[in-house]
Amino acid sequence: MEEDNKQIWNNIINLFNEYKDAEEFKIQTLWEKIFIEYLNYKTLEGDIISHKEMMIGSTKK
DSSP: OOOHHHHHHHHHHHHHHTTTOOOHHHHHHHHHHHHHHHOOOOTTSOOOOOOOOOEEEEEOO
């Protein structure tokens, strides 16, 4: 199990290094995929919300 975790961590680091200079939306998409593929987050259960609106002052951003 520990060896599996090391491999997952190494995969995440390699992906991060590959995308570190990419556009923000590509990096966001990458992290969402990492959370889904490696950390078992569920988009259908609301674990990941891609673009959450929030009130800043009197407007939603």
